[in-house]
Amino acid sequence: MHKEDQPLIFELSTEGRIGYSLPEMDVPETDLSELLPEGYLREEEPELPEVSELDIMRHYTALSKRNHGVDSGFYPLGSCTMKYNPKINENVARFNGFAHLHPLQDESSVQGALELMYDLQEHLIEITGMDEVTLQPAAGAHGEWTGLMMIRAYHEANGDTKRTKVIVPDSAHGTNPASATVAGFETVTVKSNENGLVDLEDLRRVVGEDTAALMLTNPNTLGLFEENILEMAEIVHGAGGKLYYDGANLNAVLSKARPGDMGFDVVHLNLHKTFTGPHGGGGPGSGPVGVKADLIPYLPKPVLVKKGGQYEFDYDRPQSIGRVKPYYGNFGINVRAYTYIRTMGPDGLKAVTEYAVLNANYMMRRLAPFFDLPFDRHCKHEFVLSGKRQKKLGVRTLDIAKRLLDFGYHPPTIYFPLNVEECIMIEPTETESKETLDSFVDAMIQIAKEAEENPEIVQEAPHTTVIGRLDETMAARKPVLRYQKQ
Amino acid sequence: MKHRYLPMTESDQKAMLETIGVKSAEDLFSDIPESVRFKGEYKIKPAKSETSLMKELTLMAQKNADLRTNTSFLGAGVYDHYMPVIVDHVLSRSEFYTAYTPYQPEISQGELQAIFEFQTMICELTGMDVANSSMYDGGTALAEAAMLSAGNTRRKKVLISSSVHPESKEVVKTYAKGQYIEVIEIPQKDGVTDLDALNEMIGDDIAAVIVQYPNFFGRVEPLKELEEIIHAHKSMFVVSSNPVSLGALTPPGKFGADIVAGDAQPFGIPTAFGGPHCGYFAVTSKLMRKVPGRLVGQTVDDQGRRGFVLTLQAREQHIRRDKATSNICSNQALNALAASVAMTALGKKGVKEMAAANMQKAHYAKKQFKEIGFEIAFEGPSFNEFVIKLNTPVKEVNQKLLEKGIIGGYDLGRDFADLKNHMLVAVTELRTKEEIDVFVKEMGDYHA
Numbered sequence: 001m002h003k004e005d006q007p008l009i010f011e012l013s014t015e016g017r018i019g020y021s022l023p024e025m026d027v028p029e030t031d032l033s034e035l036l037p038e039g040y041l042r043e044e045e046p047e048l049p050e051v052s053e054l055d056i057m058r059h060y061t062a063l064s065k066r067n068h069g070v071d072s073g074f075y076p077l078g079s080c081t082m083k084y085n086p087k088i089n090e091n092v093a094r095f096n097g098f099a100h101l102h103p104l105q106d107e108s109s110v111q112g113a114l115e116l117m118y119d120l121q122e123h124l125i126e127i128t129g130m131d132e133v134t135l136q137p138a139a140g141a142h143g144e145w146t147g148l149m150m151i152r153a154y155h156e157a158n159g160d161t162k163r164t165k166v167i168v169p170d171s172a173h174g175t176n177p178a179s180a181t182v183a184g185f186e187t188v189t190v191k192s193n194e195n196g197l198v199d200l201e202d203l204r205r206v207v208g209e210d211t212a213a214l215m216l217t218n219p220n221t222l223g224l225f226e227e228n229i230l231e232m233a234e235i236v237h238g239a240g241g242k243l244y245y246d247g248a249n250l251n252a253v254l255s256k257a258r259p260g261d262m263g264f265d266v267v268h269l270n271l272h273k274t275f276t277g278p279h280g281g282g283g284p285g286s287g288p289v290g291v292k293a294d295l296i297p298y299l300p301k302p303v304l305v306k307k308g309g310q311y312e313f314d315y316d317r318p319q320s321i322g323r324v325k326p327y328y329g330n331f332g333i334n335v336r337a338y339t340y341i342r343t344m345g346p347d348g349l350k351a352v353t354e355y356a357v358l359n360a361n362y363m364m365r366r367l368a369p370f371f372d373l374p375f376d377r378h379c380k381h382e383f384v385l386s387g388k389r390q391k392k393l394g395v396r397t398l399d400i401a402k403r404l405l406d407f408g409y410h411p412p413t414i415y416f417p418l419n420v421e422e423c424i425m426i427e428p429t430e431t432e433s434k435e436t437l438d439s440f441v442d443a444m445i446q447i448a449k450e451a452e453e454n455p456e457i458v459q460e461a462p463h464t465t466v467i468g469r470l471d472e473t474m475a476a477r478k479p480v481l482r483y484q485k486q
Numbered sequence: 487m488k489h490r491y492l493p494m495t496e497s498d499q500k501a502m503l504e505t506i507g508v509k510s511a512e513d514l515f516s517d518i519p520e521s522v523r524f525k526g527e528y529k530i531k532p533a534k535s536e537t538s539l540m541k542e543l544t545l546m547a548q549k550n551a552d553l554r555t556n557t558s559f560l561g562a563g564v565y566d567h568y569m570p571v572i573v574d575h576v577l578s579r580s581e582f583y584t585a586y587t588p589y590q591p592e593i594s595q596g597e598l599q600a601i602f603e604f605q606t607m608i609c610e611l612t613g614m615d616v617a618n619s620s621m622y623d624g625g626t627a628l629a630e631a632a633m634l635s636a637g638n639t640r641r642k643k644v645l646i647s648s649s650v651h652p653e654s655k656e657v658v659k660t661y662a663k664g665q666y667i668e669v670i671e672i673p674q675k676d677g678v679t680d681l682d683a684l685n686e687m688i689g690d691d692i693a694a695v696i697v698q699y700p701n702f703f704g705r706v707e708p709l710k711e712l713e714e715i716i717h718a719h720k721s722m723f724v725v726s727s728n729p730v731s732l733g734a735l736t737p738p739g740k741f742g743a744d745i746v747a748g749d750a751q752p753f754g755i756p757t758a759f760g761g762p763h764c765g766y767f768a769v770t771s772k773l774m775r776k777v778p779g780r781l782v783g784q785t786v787d788d789q790g791r792r793g794f795v796l797t798l799q800a801r802e803q804h805i806r807r808d809k810a811t812s813n814i815c816s817n818q819a820l821n822a823l824a825a826s827v828a829m830t831a832l833g834k835k836g837v838k839e840m841a842a843a844n845m846q847k848a849h850y851a852k853k854q855f856k857e858i859g860f861e862i863a864f865e866g867p868s869f870n871e872f873v874i875k876l877n878t879p880v881k882e883v884n885q886k887l888l889e890k891g892i893i894g895g896y897d898l899g900r901d902f903a904d905l906k907n908h909m910l911v912a913v914t915e916l917r918t919k920e921e922i923d924v925f926v927k928e929m930g931d932y933h934a
Binding site for chain 2: 026053082109116178181230256281286287326358378402476483
């Protein structure tokens with residue numbers, strides 16, 4: 001161990017210390033070896049740490065200080081919608097009557113939970129313009145796969161078994177093609193044109209009798225609204241395919257345009273993005289899926305229904321794709337999203353999008369003189385810059401990102417989408433103030449100047465973090481994925 | 487529009503519009519064609535103030551019978567366990583819960599290290615070499631195990647024991663459909679996987695055999711015998727395991743399992759009406775590069791200091807796209823943190839003591855039931871659950887129990903046609919002798 005290393009909890013362990021308080025053992029005890037067949041009673045103890053409660057709290061507090069969250073500072077990570085995570089959501093999700101319910105309790109004893117789920121579905125139906133919503137998928141990618149499985153079931157039910165291909169734009173999230181593969185489809189890529197939008201000619205070229213669906217994010221991952229969306233819908237529907245909406249960027253169009261009105265047949269939402277379920281360091285998320293009427297029979301089961309003022313689950317769904325998750329979805333995240341929607345109301349959600357888009361356009365215009373702007377038009381909630389001007393000076397986008405750490409910012413998304421060279425993708429969200437945006441822009445401008453005058457300071461960044469750039473090649477070549485006691 | 491989450495002021499807005507060079511915010515939406523524009527406002531409930539919304543939702547929560555005010559004997563895959571109070575204090579550090587996936591390791595060392603510790607603890611409990619950073623839940627983790635097995639063996643059939651959790655079985659089947667994998671159920675005999683049937687069903691075309699340990703009926707599966715049969719056909723041996731039980735039971739890794747997957751919910755994660763919980767996924771080192779999901783690895787920085795990064799990312803969807811074997815992106819990181827804190831608090835001695843307490847209390851309850859004349863179905867070695875036979879429908883009994891503040895066991899008739907009027911009873915370390923005695927007595931009254 002290096003002297004500056006943060007010890008692992010295992011390295012803090014001392015034999016004989018405990019950090020727990022188990023309930024009293026108040027029943028007569030039997031020798032465990034009598035209760036188990038020979039060879040089934042564990043002999044070797046698992047090497048878990050032996051530490052006191054204060055040791056634990058100090059350890060994790062130290063770790064938390066080595067972590068940057070939205071509450072720590074600006075986090076303009078494009079495509080991830082790192083907005084403020086309201087604290088009321090956390091309180092509500094911890095209510096006994098929500099946090100401590102068993103999913104297999106009798107439906108009559110969980111009517112409040114079912115009511116919340118039902119009302120959340122109703123709200124999401126209105127927000128997306130779809131006909132029905134399921135809350136079962138656990139995250140965005142899970143929702144994508146669920147939606148694609150439904151599209152597959154739909155085509156199969158129509159005897160349309162030759163539809164084996166899913167079309168995705170070259171700017172799509174990586175999960176889109178991966179979800180298509182897991183759902184049993186082949187992926188076909190459709191090109192973007194010089195304006196950053198789906199090339200309609202290319203789309204006409206790739207659609208056909210084998211098209212199951214087109215997956216689209218709108219606004220797309222460049223932050224641009226696919227203004228030809230109705231024409232695209234016509235092309236895909238005309239060929240007998242379905243239109244899938246990746247809801248990752250819904251924050252850009254709340255109250256402005258609904259996927260259901262744009263011609264989409266299936267939509268997934270990321271409740272941990274637009275609807276403030278916290279990102280939790282990578283999860284848990286929640287990825288509800290909305291569908292148009294013709295796909296309702298294929299929804300994962302069970303489906304929540306309301307009958308005479310009572311809520312219950314309908315398991316009798318013969319055409320359902322089946323269950324995609326045990327129980328009913330990530331309820332705890334759904335509670336947070338519901339709380340958020342109820343906190344904002346219709347006019348609040350409208351303002352969310354207006355301010356998110358205003359913030360993004362403001363930053364884009366302020367930064368445009370200093371970086372390459374590949375698509376010079378109004379953006380929606382996010383925009384992309386290219387670092388190719390800086391690259392000529394020997395400063396890569398990765399260096400710019402690392403230099404931003406010295407200013408206390410989480411960097412934007414970098415090198416994505418793949419169709420922009422040295423891409424920098426910035427999403428400020430609506431919960432950031434003008435002062436924050438200005439400070440960040442000033443830091444970016446300073447870095448652009450450094451790239452010209454003093455590139456080493458950028459190339460060698462970060463200078464102020466608890467740790468420098470890490471050797472990722474070594475991590476992958478000789479993987480150490482767990483602690484081993486010496 | 488003034489709102490506590492929206493810092494925009496009128497003068498900010500004016501200045502920003504000027505910089506952009508447009509007259510109104512509405513101009514920024516001119517690229518959305520009129521024909522798809524949503525006009526007006528969403529027809530949803532109006533916004534509520536913090537206080538009145540808290541009140542409304544408090545009342546909504548109170549309509550539910552929760553596990554804190556009632557005494558639960560319901561398990562069936564989701565358990566009411568000791569949750570060290572410290573867990574929620576750690577989780578409430580918002581540096582953790584308001585962060586995204588640790589793609590920038592220099593400012594995400596806390597999360598990365600916590601996950602590295604989680605991976606280590608899962609390896610220790612399961613007896614496996616490598617564990618990932620988490621999956622959605624136990625059911626989808628098992629589905630990923632089936633897909634990994636099919637890919638790895640290039641075989642398209644998977645056998646799953648009927649004593650695996652019914653909802654996990656359903657999830658495995660849904661995923662399998664996507665991958666054109668055939669899933670066939672192995673019958674159970676006396677509450678465990680029928681070895682004779684397995685011997686007949688297995689062949690060199692079977693990618694994997696999936697069992698649960700302890701299984702859905704609480705029984706300890708004969709992993710030793712299973713392993714011999716499965717590996718004789720070079721099929722993958724997949725075990726779904728409740729990690730709490732592994733404080734007392736010999737871990738599946740010791741029996742030669744290739745993949746151990748399950749849910750870490752029993753360690754510090756609230757039941758939360760079924761989610762979010764925390765899937766885990768552990769494999770032998772041979773399968774390290776085929777694991778789905780994120781992996782955290784140790785490395786050093788330019789000055790030789792130890793640090794952690796997301797590694798072996800070439801497996802993942804954002805790199806491999808349509809060649810990826812799993813599409814998982816978001817996982818259950820925060821719940822993996824919760825499980826880590828709980829496992830840390832319990833430590834080496836606590837996990838053993840807690841697992842033992844589950845066995846002792848369940849054993850005691852089983853004995854009490856037998857004493858007053860209940861028939862135990864599938865008698866044999868079990869962990870913290872067992873099956874009793876009633877002479878009335880379980881649903882009716884549970885309704886009567888709830889009036890006394892007791893949440894009864896799981897109605898097996900819901901999933902198994904031959905197990906009508908059979909109740910799966912879970913007794914964790916949280917149940918006191920008095921609670922058990924009252925439960926048994928009440929059950930006896932309805933049984934008479």
